[in-house]
Amino acid sequence: MKPSKLYVVPVQLSDDSVLDPLLTYLAHAFRLETEILWKEIDLAKAYDAKRHQYYSSTILAQIVSNPPADAFRMLGVTGVDIYIPVLTYLFGEAQFKGLGALISTYRLRSEFYEQPPDAQLFHERLLKEAVHELGHTYGLVHCNYPGCVMNSSTYIEDVDEKMVSFCRACAKIIGEGGIE
Numbered sequence: 648m649k650p651s652k653l654y655v656v657p658v659q660l661s662d663d664s665v666l667d668p669l670l671t672y673l674a675h676a677f678r679l680e681t682e683i684l685w686k687e688i689d690l691a692k693a694y695d696a697k698r699h700q701y702y703s704s705t706i707l708a709q710i711v712s713n714p715p716a717d718a719f720r721m722l723g724v725t726g727v728d729i730y731i732p733v734l735t736y737l738f739g740e741a742q743f744k745g746l747g748a749l750i751s752t753y754r755l756r757s758e759f760y761e762q763p764p765d766a767q768l769f770h771e772r773l774l775k776e777a778v779h780e781l782g783h784t785y786g787l788v789h790c791n792y793p794g795c796v797m798n799s800s801t802y803i804e805d806v807d808e809k810m811v812s813f814c815r816a817c818a819k820i821i822g823e824g825g826i827e
């Protein structure tokens with residue numbers, strides 16, 4: 648069986664209703680079949696009591712372990728705040744040219760920035776981060792083309808400034824499969 652499916656793995660999401668529109672969009676953007684995979688993830692292993700955050704790589708390792716035979720990509724979507732040791736926080740992490748990626752919704756909601764709730768804005772941010780991290784799994788590096796979804800994002804303003812789509816150069820790499 649040729650790996651053909653993008654599995655989305657929810658990890659302690661407060662609101663599962665964000666998943667359906669995400670799966671629909673990703674199926675269209677990457678021309679892949681998408682499916683939710685409920686999987687046991689031990690978040691306690693990733694928790695850092697001093698930082699009150701979860702080590703992203705520990706979660707990602709669990710997401711990609713024992714993948715289904717038809718898994719082409721695995722995308723974790725978590726509601727918890729994630730980090731890697733050299734950074735204060737992350738919107739997401741990906742395995743470069745690899746199987747898996749992880750995004751966190753924790754810092755995508757307006758409420759986090761003491762702004763009124765904005766479901767549409769949250770949805771756009773979620774799509775951008777998902778597409779961005781999956782882009783890395785296809786071998787895309789950060790891109791400086793204005794608005795390209797592969798622009799690096801340190802702050803939420805950076806996320807808001809970019810589009811949800813790839814620039815032509817990045818799209819070409821994705822279209823060619825990106826990965827051998």
Ligand SMILES: [Zn+2]
Binds near residue numbers: 783789800
């Ligand atoms: Zn990136």
Ligand SMILES: [Zn+2]
Binds near residue numbers: 813817
């Ligand atoms: Zn680009």
